[in-house]
Every structure is written in structure tokens, then in C-alpha cells.
Amino acid sequence: MIVYNFPAQTKWAAICQRPAADASQLQKTVGRILQQVKQEGDKAITDLTLQIDKVAIKKIRVSAAEIKKGTATLSPALKKAIRQAAANIKKFHAAQVNNKPEIIETMPGIRCWRESVGIEKVGLYIPGGSAPLFSTVLMLAIPAQLAGCKEIVLCTPPAKDGSIHPAILFAADLCGVTTICKAGGAQAIAAMAYGTRQVPKVFKIFGPGNQYVTAAKQMVQLENTAIDMPAGPSEVLVIADKTANPYFVAADLLSQAEHGPDSQVIVVLTKDVNPDTIKQAITDQLITLPRQTIAQKALDNSKIVVVNNLDEAIAFSNYYAPEHLILACDKAGKLAKKVKAAGSVFIGHYSPESVGDYASGTNHTLPTNGFAAMYSGVSVDSFVKKITYQQLSREGLQKIGKTVMTMAQAEGLDAHSNAVAIRL
Numbered sequence: 289m290i291v292y293n294f295p296a297q298t299k300w301a302a303i304c305q306r307p308a309a310d311a312s313q314l315q316k317t318v319g320r321i322l323q324q325v326k327q328e329g330d331k332a333i334t335d336l337t338l339q340i341d342k343v344a345i346k347k348i349r350v351s352a353a354e355i356k357k358g359t360a361t362l363s364p365a366l367k368k369a370i371r372q373a374a375a376n377i378k379k380f381h382a383a384q385v386n387n388k389p390e391i392i393e394t395m396p397g398i399r400c401w402r403e404s405v406g407i408e409k410v411g412l413y414i415p416g417g418s419a420p421l422f423s424t425v426l427m428l429a430i431p432a433q434l435a436g437c438k439e440i441v442l443c444t445p446p447a448k449d450g451s452i453h454p455a456i457l458f459a460a461d462l463c464g465v466t467t468i469c470k471a472g473g474a475q476a477i478a479a480m481a482y483g484t485r486q487v488p489k490v491f492k493i494f495g496p497g498n499q500y501v502t503a504a505k506q507m508v509q510l511e512n513t514a515i516d517m518p519a520g521p522s523e524v525l526v527i528a529d530k531t532a533n534p535y536f537v538a539a540d541l542l543s544q545a546e547h548g549p550d551s552q553v554i555v556v557l558t559k560d561v562n563p564d565t566i567k568q569a570i571t572d573q574l575i576t577l578p579r580q581t582i583a584q585k586a587l588d589n590s591k592i593v594v595v596n597n598l599d600e601a602i603a604f605s606n607y608y609a610p611e612h613l614i615l616a617c618d619k620a621g622k623l624a625k626k627v628k629a630a631g632s633v634f635i636g637h638y639s640p641e642s643v644g645d646y647a648s649g650t651n652h653t654l655p656t657n658g659f660a661a662m663y664s665g666v667s668v669d670s671f672v673k674k675i676t677y678q679q680l681s682r683e684g685l686q687k688i689g690k691t692v693m694t695m696a697q698a699e700g701l702d703a704h705s706n707a708v709a710i711r712l
């Protein structure tokens with residue numbers, strides 16, 4: 289990890305660069321895949337799965353028998369853990385459901401309100417390239433169910449033997465997923481955006497993924513499908529002062545570095561912390577990890593930034609807009625109030641980010657690559673449309689009529705004015 293000592297603000301943009309694939313090549317590859325699925329449907333999915341994932345699949349849709357057989361192989365301990373995580377995620381997200389619309393009487397006789405209506409057909413992408421992220425099923429399907437989405441389609445890449453990981457099947461079954469399909473990468477996004485014989489077309493696509501998945505989501509968004517947000521390679525920024533335990537900090541950094549070689553982890557230290565203590569703690573723990581090669585590649589993209597004080601640290605973090613922000617200092621609660629841009633914040637020495645990844649209750653599908661400056665993570669809100677309603681009485685129309693007619697005439701739109709006048 290490169291160390292930047294007291295970088296001037298003019299240098300922040302360069303330090304905050306994420307590792308990214310060549311954008312034009314990525315768009316070409318993804319564009320070709322989208323076109324192929326649009327033209328050839330299911331055949332394109334099976335061909336691309338063979339060509340890219342090196343997996344031969346006969347049927348794209350997972351059958352009820354496959355779900356039953358797969359889930360039966362799961363250990364009782366893992367089932368219990370998934371149920372516990374699901375209960376916490378449900379509890380946190382259920383509080384976001386707004387069933388009681390507030391009626392606002394803007395003037396006597398003019399009542400306005402807003403109601404949340406679940407998006408009817410949604411598509412969930414569950415990453416599976418380097419690890420089968422069954423926790424993501426909980427993070428997406430639970431809010432979808434709470435929002436009242438009727439059709440919940442899930443796509444995930446198949447394993448080498450053509451099966452879907454049993455924990456993905458179990459979590460999907462637990463959380464009301466209606467269709468599970470064997471498809472990964474850009475071809476999965478295309479299938480859900482355009483629809484094929486076996487993969488239902490959806491209105492909005494959710495979920496994290498690698499650069500192919502994220503690029504495909506952004507491209508289909510220009511056509512006919514909404515997306516949650518760009519949720520690409522995982523990242524974390526840790527702010528640590530002298531009260532932080534270097535081994536806790538290193539463990540948190542490695543927990544995101546192990547996601548993929550294109551992940552990025554940043555640690556911002558106040559000047560009273562020696563960067564070597566963090567480096568040493570990383571070295572000590574890295575050698576124990578089965579995914580150390582992946583984590584090492586991510587660490588090569590990662591940085592240590594030394595600043596004068598916590599205010600400067602938070603200013604740097606707000607500029608970077610991390611997916612996850614960990615505040616590893618005694619004054620973390622106070623510092624948290626100064627956060628302006630982050631997907632999810634972990635406050636104090638005992639809030640490791642991996643708890644949010646799995647089971648505390650908050651959502652782990654979060655904006656990356658600086659998009660936390662303007663996007664929120666997934667919530668129940670992401671799965672609903674908010675429709676506005678209004679009802680006027682005759683008296684209400686009399687009260688507002690003149691205002692509307694004056695404005696409509698000033699815009700030169702007489703028919704608008706007439707729609708009021710005719711009633712009065």
C-alpha cells in the first residue's frame with residue numbers, strides 16, 4: 289500500500305482514483321453480449337455461459353426439485369445463521385414500510401397524498417463469480433417482499449457442475465423469490481432487461497456485481513429498465529486515530545480486499561499513528577487467508593493517507609465517498625455526524641464492516657466508485673414507486689381555479705385553463 293503523507297487537497301483526486309478496467313473495451317464487450325441476448329434469447333445465455341463461465345447448462349430455470357435437493361444438503365448451523373440474519377434484515381427494513389399515507393390539505397377542499405406501490409416485476413442479481421454471495425439474496429429479496437413486489441426473478445452464475453449453491457437456493461426460498469435462473473454477468477442483466485423464453489422480463493434490476501455486471505446495468509438503463517445504482521467492486525475506508533487497534537483495522541481492510549482484485553481499501557490515519565503498525569498487522573493476517581492472492585492484488589490498489597487530525601480525515605473521506613466507512617476512534621459518534629458521503633457507516637471499535645455485510649440488519653448493496661456522493665444503498669424505497677394522488681371538492685377547485693387559469697394562460701396553454709373554467 290502506498291503511503292501519502294499530508295497530501296494537499298489538489299492531490300486528492302489522484303489518490304481517490306479507483307482501479308478500473310479500460311472503459312471503452314468493457315463497453316464493447318458488454319454491448320456485444322447485450323445484443324446477442326436480445327437477438328438469440330436463451331440460446332445466447334447457454335452459449336455465453338459455456339464460453340465465459342465454462343459451464344454447460346441444459347435448462348436455465350432452476351426447478352422445484354433442484355431447490356428441494358439443494359437445500360436439503362445445507363447444514364442446520366448455516367440454515368440457522370441465515371434465518372437469524374434474515375430476521376434482523378427484516379426487522380430493520382420493515383420499519384421502512386410506509387403503509388399510512390399522510391393526507392395534506394394544501395388549501396380547504398384540496399387533499400393531496402402519496403402512496404407507495406411495489407414495483408410489480410423485479411430482477412435480483414446475485415454475484416457468484418468468485419464467491420456465491422447468498423447473503424445478497426437476503427439483502428435484495430427481503431426488501432422486495434416487504435415492498436409488495438409480485439414477481440421476484442433471481443439470476444446468478446452456475447457452479448462448474450451446473451448447479452446453484454444450496455445456500456442461494458435456501459435463502460431464495462426463504463425470502464419469496466419466484467424464479468431462479470442460471471445466468472451470470474452481462475448476459476444475466478440482458479436476460480432480465482429484455483426477457484427470454486425462460487427468464488422473465490423485469491422492470492427494475494438490483495444487485496451488486498463485477499465490472500461486467502455494473503456496466504451492463506448502466507447500459508440497459510439507457511433502454512427500458514430501471515436499476516438500483518452502480519454497486520461495483522467492494523471498497524472500505526477506515527479512519528483510525530491513536531485509540532484504534534491496528535489489528536482490528538487490518539482485519540477490516542482485509543475483509544473487503546478479499547472480495548476481488550479490483551476492490552480498494554483506504555486507511556486514513558491521524559499523524560499520531562505510525563503507518564508501519566497497520567502494514568505489519570496486514571502482513572501478519574494476510575498470510576493466514578485462503579484468498580491471500582486476491583487480497584494482495586486489491587492491496588496493490590490500496591492506500592494509506594496520513595492527515596493532521598480527524599476533521600481532515602473526515603473531509604478526505606467525504607471527498608472519496610466510500611461504499612463503507614469505519615470510524616475506528618474513541619470519538620466515533622461525534623465524527624459520524626460529519627459524514628456527508630458514504631454508503632454505510634460503522635461507528636467505533638466494535639462495529640466491523642462484515643457484521644453489516646451479513647447480519648446486523650442494514651443493507652449491504654451499496655453504491656461504489658464515488659457514487660455514494662449521490663446515491664443511497666438499497667432499501668424498501670428502492671422497490672416501490674411513490675404515486676401521488678389528489679382529490680378536490682367543488683369548493684377546492686373554486687379556491688385554486690383562478691391561480692391555475694392565470695398561470696396556464698401565461699404559458700399560452702389555453703386548453704389547460706379551459707379544463708378548470710369548464711367546471712366552474
Ligand SMILES: NC(=O)c1ccc[n+]([C@@H]2O[C@H](COP(=O)([O-])OP(=O)(O)OC[C@H]3O[C@@H](n4cnc5c(N)ncnc54)[C@H](O)[C@@H]3O)[C@@H](O)[C@H]2O)c1
Pocket residue numbers: 317340341414415416417418419421424445471472473474475496497498499500501519520521522547548551611652653654655656
Ligand atoms: N457494491 C456492493 O454492494 C457489493 C456487494 C457484494 C459484492 N460486490 C462486488 O461484486 C463483485 C462480484 O464479482 P464476481 O466476479 O465475483 O461475480 P459476478 O457474479 O459479479 O460476475 C461473474 C460473471 O462475470 C462474467 N465475466 C467474467 N469475466 C468476463 C469476461 N472476461 N467477459 C465477459 N464477462 C465476464 C461472467 O459471466 C461471470 O458469470 C465483486 O467485485 C464484489 O466486490 C459489491
Ligand SMILES: N[C@H](CO)Cc1c[nH]c[nH+]1
Pocket residue numbers: 421423424521522523544611645652653654
Ligand atoms: N462487502 C460486500 C459489499 O461490498 C457484501 C458482502 C457479501 N458477502 C460478504 N460481503
Ligand SMILES: [Zn+2]
Pocket residue numbers: 522543544547642645
Ligand atoms: Zn464483504
